Amino acid sequence: MSNILIAYFSRAGENYFGGEIRPVSIGNTKICAELLKESLDADAFEIEMKAPYSDNYREGVAQAREDLQKNHLPELKTMPESIADYDVVILGYPNYCSTIPMPVATFLDAYDFSGKKILPFCTNEGSGMGVSEADIKKYAPGADVEEGLSVNGSKARESKKLLEDWVKKLLG
Secondary structure: OOOEEEEEOOOOEEEEEOOEEEEEOOOHHHHHHHHHHHHOOOEEEEOOEOOOOOOOHHHHHHHHHHHHHHOOOOOEOOOOOOOOOOOEEEEEEEOEOOEOOHHHHHHHHOOOOOOOEEEEEEEEOOOOOOOHHHHHHHHOOOOEEOOOEEEEHHHHHHOHHHHHHHHHHHHO
């Protein structure tokens, strides 16, 4: 077991790419998480909803926005038994409504992150990190939330060096 966990939420189906909506079989955040896993001695956990958002882009956005507005923490398919052995959690997610998706909030809310380092990365098409770093701090009090990395989702497959350099800068 590694002392680093890559925990990520990703969405396949219809996604937004620089002005157009098109279907993808693997979400951009998952692509980035897999690239990181190739480079690091780390465990990986995909945050998956028990009742996923719609594959239709507009419907999925509406569902995500409603969860955010109601501060609803959706149920997840599975959860790690514990995160006690991890010192570092690399947390990946798409930018939803300028913040973390609520399934990520469910994951964060379930554990004590005191003394742990969280490295957030966010896939998006130009909206950056939004307020996600501040929101992570709300759901994971006591964690050391490092400077996040914004990854252009359209370039996820070409982001390996960007991701590696960011982790190296933060972890040495």
